[in-house]
Structures are given as structure tokens and as C-alpha cells.
Amino acid sequence: MEKGTRKYKRFQYSDDDLQNALEEIRQKKLSLSAVSRKYGIPKGTLFNKIKGKVPLIRKMGPDTVLTVAEEAQLEKWIIEKALLGFPMHPDELKDSVQRVLKTINRPNPFVDDRPGRKWLKLFLNRHPKITQRSAEIISKARASVSEAGIRNWFQELNEYLQHENCAEILNDPSRIFNGDETGLQTCPKTGKLLGPKNYRNFYEIASGPEKECITVLCTFSAAGDSAPPMVVFPYKRIPRDIAVSFPDDWGIGRSDSGWMTSATFYEYIANIFLPWILKRHIKLPILLLLDGHKSHIGMDLYNLCTQKGIMLYCLLPNATHILQPCDVSVFKSIKVHWKEIVRQHKQKTTKSITKNTFIPLFKKGI
Structure with missing residues (x-):
């Protein structure tokens, strides 16, 4: 530090110290000088706050953008x-x-x-309660699922529900749900074909774009009930021909990529899933289990679910092939039925399966 300069130490006292010091001055327990020495607060600061020349709550810098x-x-x-x-x-x-x-x-x-x-x-x-840390990269061997890990996940879920005073949910399968999305090809492989034993040119003509895939979000309860699904298309605006093909209680989603986004997931919960829950008079709160890889839990959805009694909880990472009902049983069955529907469609017509004709056909498979 250069000669003749003075280094100031600002705010070497807490807000509680300041409030206590001001209270002692008001009650005339000690003099201004004595309070200044006791709490380490400059006399000028105490004088200005007592006289109302400066705000009681100290503040540095401009106002924050958010309140x-x-x-x-x-x-x-x-x-x-x-x-x-x-x-x-x-x-x-x-x-x-x-x-x-x-x-x-x-x-x-x-x-x-x-x-x-x-x-x-x-x-x-x-907000010192929040910290920013790098995600740990682990090998496939370390990411392998163990019995202990699965048991620990169930224990943590049970503790969470007990903390929220909702442990009784686990005794009511109608209040436990699993939601997930899957992709259905408009031209799936329909399996092995019959023909001459030594004939090499085994092929079938594709009934549509070979790699086109349509995203479908489905939700099921542990009691076996199925909520109306949402189908997501890669459009800015849904064409009328597609819109009119939808059942009234199904959800129509749209995104640039055709994949589920936080906006479409919010629309599904708010406009399809929640009204269906209320219409069926299912007791709230309910538990909705989701894949941990989902990034659809925005603040607006979190607030909605908190207010309406939908408790979101993450499934154990790397274990959805074991724990997630949608992956374990439901989607496989849906895709088997979908392949059969496509096969029957090929026998009846040479017209391709397109986004416009997808909904009436898919409805037969669920």
C-alpha cells in the first residue's frame, strides 16, 4: 500500500449486530461511542441511521432484475x-x-x-445454499445397477413421501403414475418374410419415409389406467388435416425437432393429464415417476405441479430398463401392436403412412 493512502474495511459487522446496536442506542443503554466500540460499527454510520439520513438496511450496487x-x-x-x-x-x-x-x-x-x-x-x-459443481463422469462398470442401489432408491422415495406426509400414496396404485415418451416409425421393419429358400432378393417396398419417427408421450398408473397420450409433430403450426384426426382428449404437441420439449411437456400436464386426473376423481396428491434424463421440468411446470398436487420424482439413473414400467412392459407391447397395424395397412393399400394418417392408425394400437 502506497504511503498516504488508507485501506478501508467495509461492513465488518453483521445485520444483526447493526440492529442490536441501534436498539441499544434507542433505549439509551449505552452512549453512541460505547455502542460503536462494542459492535465495531463506525459512529458516523450509527448516527446517520438513527437520524434517518440513510436506510436502515444497507445495500450496495443497483437493484437486481428479479425481486x-x-x-x-x-x-x-x-x-x-x-x-x-x-x-x-x-x-x-x-x-x-x-x-x-x-x-x-x-x-x-x-x-x-x-x-x-x-x-x-x-x-x-x-444464494449460498446453491453451489455449482462439475458432473462426475463414471464408467459403464460403475454405472451398473446393483440391488443395493435399487433398494436405496426405494428407501429414499419412501423417506421423501414421509417427509411430505404422503406415504399413503404407496398403498394406492391409482395414485402412482409413470410417464415416458417413445418414438414410433412410420415404416417399421415388420419381421421375417417367407419366400424361396435360395432366393437372395428378399425385400419389401417401404410404405413411407424409412427413418421418419413420431414422438408419443404416454402415462400409465400402477392400477393399469392409461391417461390420454400426446403426439408431437415437427411443425410450427399443426395442419388442419392432422388436428381433426385427433380424439378430443388427446394432446397435440409441436416443436421444431418433433421431440418433446419443456413447453410441450407443460402443455401435456396442464391441459391433458391434470384434467384427466380431476375428471376421474383420483385422490391428490399423486406420484408421477419420470426418467432422470428428462429436461422438461421447468419452473412453470414445477409451480403448477406443486400447486395442484402432482409430485414429480426421478427414477433411478441407468435403471429405467429395470424399474420403469413404460420401458419394461408397455412400450414393447405398443410397438408389437404397431408393427401388426402397419403390416395390415400394407395388405389393404399401397398408400404410405404419413403424419396425416398416423393418428387413426396409432389409436388402434393402444
Whole structure:
């Protein structure tokens, strides 16, 4: 430090110390100088706060873009989502803030309403309960599922439900659900064919684009009930011919890629699954088990599910082929039926299976 300069140490006291010091001055227990020495707070600071010249709550820097309540809600969402098995990527948090700011049209310094690295750093400083860590990369051998791991997952699920005072859900299969998505090819391989023993040119003409795949989201209960599905198409706007082919209670999703997104998943839960639950008078709350690889749990969906009594919980990673009912039993059966429907369709007509004709055919397979 150069000669003649003085290094100041700012805020070497807590907010509680400041409140206690001001209270002692008001009650005239000690003099201003004595309180300053006792708590290590400058006399000028105490004098200005007592006289109302400066706010009682100290604050540095400009106002945050989000309010204290909004940031507290973000903190709660991040922590609880991680505890349920869905740890969040920083980009997902930034995307959520961007959607909020675009919705409420609040002025902000961000490019396209999306916060950057500096905002994230300051947000983490304001919320020390949240930490940012690198994901551990593990080998296939270490990722292998063990009996102990499965038993531990069931124990953690039981403890979570007990903590939420909802352990009775496990005794009611009508309140336990599993949701997952699968892809159905418009031109699947229909199996082995018959022909001359030594004939090499075994082939069949494709009834449509060979690699075209349509995403279907299905949800089933442990009691065997099936909620209406959602079918997702790669469109900006759903063509009328496709829209009119849908049953009234099915969901129509759309995304640029044709895959499920957080927006389409929210639409499904809010407009298809939840109304179906309420219509059937299924007791709330319910448990909805999801694949841990899903990134569809946005803050809007989390808030909706929390308010309506839908408890989201992550299945054990790398074990969905063992634990997930959709993978273990339901989807295999659906795809077997779908291949049979395609085979019968080929026998009746030479017309290709397209997005326009998919829904009436798929409905026969579920």
C-alpha cells in the first residue's frame, strides 16, 4: 500500500449486530461511542441511521432484475428439483429467467432478456445454499445397477413421501403414475418374410419415409389406467388435416425437432393429464415417476405441479430398463401392436403412412 493512502474495511459487522446496536442506542443503554466500540460499527454510520439520513438496511450496487421473492422462488425450485433427482444446468436457469422477463416485459440490461455469466455468479453469491459443481463422469462398470442401489432408491422415495406426509400414496396404485415418451416409425421393419429358400432378393417396398419417427408421450398408473397420450409433430403450426384426426382428449404437441420439449411437456400436464386426473376423481396428491434424463421440468411446470398436487420424482439413473414400467412392459407391447397395424395397412393399400394418417392408425394400437 502506497504511503498516504488508507485501506478501508467495509461492513465488518453483521445485520444483526447493526440492529442490536441501534436498539441499544434507542433505549439509551449505552452512549453512541460505547455502542460503536462494542459492535465495531463506525459512529458516523450509527448516527446517520438513527437520524434517518440513510436506510436502515444497507445495500450496495443497483437493484437486481428479479425481486427478492422471485429469486427466492428460483432458489427453492433449484434445490427441490435437485433433491427430486433433476439437477439443473446453468443454461436451464438462464432460459427460465429469460422466459419470465419476456412474459412480464420488465426492462433489463440483458441481451434478448437472457442473463449471462455475471448475473449467474452474482445470483449464486446471493444464494449460498446453491453451489455449482462439475458432473462426475463414471464408467459403464460403475454405472451398473446393483440391488443395493435399487433398494436405496426405494428407501429414499419412501423417506421423501414421509417427509411430505404422503406415504399413503404407496398403498394406492391409482395414485402412482409413470410417464415416458417413445418414438414410433412410420415404416417399421415388420419381421421375417417367407419366400424361396435360395432366393437372395428378399425385400419389401417401404410404405413411407424409412427413418421418419413420431414422438408419443404416454402415462400409465400402477392400477393399469392409461391417461390420454400426446403426439408431437415437427411443425410450427399443426395442419388442419392432422388436428381433426385427433380424439378430443388427446394432446397435440409441436416443436421444431418433433421431440418433446419443456413447453410441450407443460402443455401435456396442464391441459391433458391434470384434467384427466380431476375428471376421474383420483385422490391428490399423486406420484408421477419420470426418467432422470428428462429436461422438461421447468419452473412453470414445477409451480403448477406443486400447486395442484402432482409430485414429480426421478427414477433411478441407468435403471429405467429395470424399474420403469413404460420401458419394461408397455412400450414393447405398443410397438408389437404397431408393427401388426402397419403390416395390415400394407395388405389393404399401397398408400404410405404419413403424419396425416398416423393418428387413426396409432389409436388402434393402444
